Amino acid sequence: MSELIKHECGIALIRLRKPLSYYQEKYGTWQYGLNKLYLLMEKQHNRGQDGAGVVSVKLNLKPGQEYIHRYRSVEQNPIKDVFDKVGKPVKKAMKAGKDINNLNWVYDNMPFAGELYLGHLRYGTFGNNSIEFVHPVMRQNNWKSRTLVLAGNFNLTNTDELFQRLIDLGQHPKNYTDTVTALEKVGHFLDEENQFRFRQYKNEGFSNREISPLIEKTLDVQSIVENASKDWDGGYAMAGLIGHGDAFVARDPWGIRPAHYYIDDEVVVVASERPVIQTVMDVKGEDVHQIKPGEALIIKKDGSVSTQFVRVPHKRKSCSFERIYFSRGSDKDIYQERKALGHLLAPTILEAINFDVKNTVFSYIPNTSETAFYGLVKGVRDHLMVWKKEQIRIKNGNITEEDLENIISLEPRVEKIAIKDVKLRTFIADDASRDDLVAHVYDVTYGVIRENEDTLVIIDDSIVRGTTLKKSILKILDRLSPKKVIVVSSAPQIRYPDCYGIDMAELGKFIAFNAAIELLKDHDKQHIIDEVYSKCKAQENLPKEEIVNYVKEIYRPFTPEQVSAKIAELLKPEGCRAEIDIVYQTVENLHKACPNDTGDWYFTGDYPTPGGNKVVNTSFINFVEGFKGRAY
Known part of the structure; x- marks a missing residue:
């Protein structure tokens, strides 16, 4: 994507299933x-650069x-x-001369010498990037089994x-945020479960001191998450740690947001992306x-692991847009899917030229569009x-x-035309200066286009706003004097806002929506x-369902x-000499390329949850009404 869209967060969870001494002996460090x-986290840094946080829990x-330590940051790195x-x-x-290989001393004195870790990378979709909004978030209590840490890749539509x-x-x-409401909702049912267990063991004659470890052993994490999430509408991969050592990662019933895991006898690992786990482990x-x-x-304090349903699964609607752009392209399936997206565009492009x-x-x-480009070629x-x-055959032997x-010798002419040169710094305040800088974000390769003779085909992975x-891009490409420029999007036209984790909530920012509005005006269909608007207003106070x-x-x-032709008209810069054409992927071809990830609400408006219709x-x-801001 040639324009910045903030998107999904990333999660990383590690549970060591052996004592620290095991890792010290086998891997040479207790910091394994x-x-x-x-x-x-570093391998998933693409999923969040607004903030990062980590938590460590010690079990013994x-x-x-x-026993619980947390650091968070909103610094530049x-x-x-x-x-x-x-x-x-x-x-x-080390500077003080302490023996950092003495595991008894280390465990008692080093904050992050624990068995359970949770990390988070944040992209702020709510517009507020203070440290208070950075995950993991905590709900502390003197009872370890009531202390809760939460981090997630999620947006809830019904906050x-x-x-x-x-x-x-x-x-x-x-605070009025989905993060706070999720934390407090899980925390409420965590308290309820603790109270239920406390009454149970009290009735059986156990003392308060005896009851705490019994609660920790028998806490029903599945029930807590099931009760807490039953009213959630949205996409989520929610990770939680409980102070005594239980942990969980729950995924929404539509599979909108991704979560992967790996287990062996040494470790349990959870991350947002599969290739990250493959590489790191x-x-x-x-x-x-x-x-x-x-x-x-669900990971219990004793290290046992299980998978349990906490919501009735719906028809899988995992996010296809994530496959197109946001996920790491080193995943074998995602690589092939992106390549297929480009390959499926070839017939349309050949007709266009x-x-x-x-x-x-x-x-x-x-x-990021390089893989689709390989498929197109x-x-x-x-x-x-x-x-x-x-x-x-036509020559029939007379060749x-x-x-x-x-x-x-006839082969497609493949060239590296544009190179990203500088990053626009947001401290430039006035629009004129900003626009001038944006126009120089990319450099072009001169001398490979035959002036007023060649057509230039440029593939992008998606065109959202077109800004x-x-x-920038069309202006600098026009300097090469092509006869025609065809910009190809490997994604279909983005027509509807997202509300499940990607920061695309304003219809007025979508070039496809603006093109449709202009077409309505051109055809005297403003009514x-x-x-x-009247129909939307009439539904404003209805239940989302x-x-x-x-x-x-x-x-x-x-x-x-x-719509594509109108988009080309709207995006053609003033004074541009080349003919401009915009070609988008079809929704049908999207599903051919990404058959297992059918969440296409960006393109079709078919939201998997009732909250999506409310948001759009x-x-x-x-x-x-001219209101700028999030629609949920």
């Missing part, structure tokens, strides 16, 4: 788990010793900042409902498993192979050496805008090709 946590300390803080006590101890239910329980939440892809939709991976491969240059921008080569055979050479295309997505009616009068209608109301 900590080192793995760092690698898991005496009362009076601090938050992962480094957090782990610098984690490592500081060790360096200080208003959940917030009100907390108030109805008699609580006074300190040096294991094969088949050894890494997905937490199923509606399922929770009138099959004139000889006078066309193929390239990509930005680097392969598709063009597949076409040429058919064409070459046909040309040779000259020159003809044969011309036929065989960078209009203000549709008013009608949709009864709301219909009426925003679909904005697009209904026009074909995708008409609210977003449209906000657009008409």
Whole structure:
């Protein structure tokens, strides 16, 4: 994607199943788990650069010793900042001459010498990036089995409902966010479970001191998560630690947000992405498993592991947009899917260039679209192979050496056209200066385009707002004087807001939506805008389960090709000499390329949860009324 879209967060959990002495002996360091946590987070840094946090829990300390430690950061390089803080006590101890290989002393004195770790990488979708909003978040208590740590990759669409239910329980939440409501909801049922167990053991004659370890042993984590999450509407991979040592990672019943895990006799590892676990743990892809939709991976204090359903699983609607762009492309399936997206575009692109491969240059921008580019080029080569055979057959044995050479040598012209050169610094305040800098974000390769003769095909993984295309990319490509520029999106037209973890909540920022609005005006159909607004307003106070997505009616009068043509018109910079064409992937081809991840609400408006319809209608109301901000 050539423009910045903030998106999903990343989680990393490690549970050591052996004593620290085991890792000291086998791997030469008691910091084995900590080192793995760092690698898991660093390998997922693409999932969150606004903040980072880590928590460590020690399972076997005496009362009076601090058993849970947390560091969080919103510095420019938050992962480094957090782990610098984690490592500081060790360096200080070494400087003071302490024996940091004495595990008894280390366990009692080094904050992060624990058995259970949870890390989080944050992209702030709520617009507030203070340290208070950085995960993991905590709910502390003098009873370890009531202390809760939570971190997740999630957005809940019904925070208003959940917030009100907390108030109805008699609580006074300190913030109106889905993070706080989730923490307090899990915390409420954690308290309930503790109280139930306490009464049970008290009735059986146990003393208070005897009861605490019994609660820790028998705490029903599955029941806690099931009760807490039953009203959640949204996408989530929610990780939690309980102070005495239990842990869980729960996935939403639609499988919208990803979570993977690996287990052996030494360690349990959970991360948002499969290849990260493969790389960090040096294991094969088949050894890494997905937490199923509606399922929770539960790790007990004694190290035993189980998977249990906490929600009734729905039809899998895992996010296809994540597959297209946000996930690590080193995953074997994601790599092939992205390549297939490009390959499936080849027939449309060949038609767009009138099959004139000889006078066309193929390239990509930005680097994340490189894999789809390989697929597109392969598709063009597949076409040429058919064409070459046909040309040779036509000659029917009368082919000259020159003809044969011309036929065989024809290949797609592949060039590196654009290189990202500088990053726009947001301290530039005025729009004119900012726009001037944006225009220089990329440099171009001169001399590879034949002026006013060649068509330039550039593939991008998605076109959401089109801002960078209009203000930068198309301007600099026009300097090369191509006859025509075709910008290709390997994703379909993004028409509807996301509400499950990616920061795309304002309809007015989508170039496809703006194109549809302009088409309605061009065709004297402005009344549709008013009608949709009235229908959305009429639903404003209905329960989310009864709301219909009426925003679909904005697009209904026009074909995708008409919308694409209007997008090209809107994005063509003033003074641009080249003809501009915009080509998008089809939804049908998206599902061919990504058959197992069918969540396509960005493109179709078919939201997997009722809260999605509420969000899209609210977003449209906000657009008409001129309100800027999140629609949920």
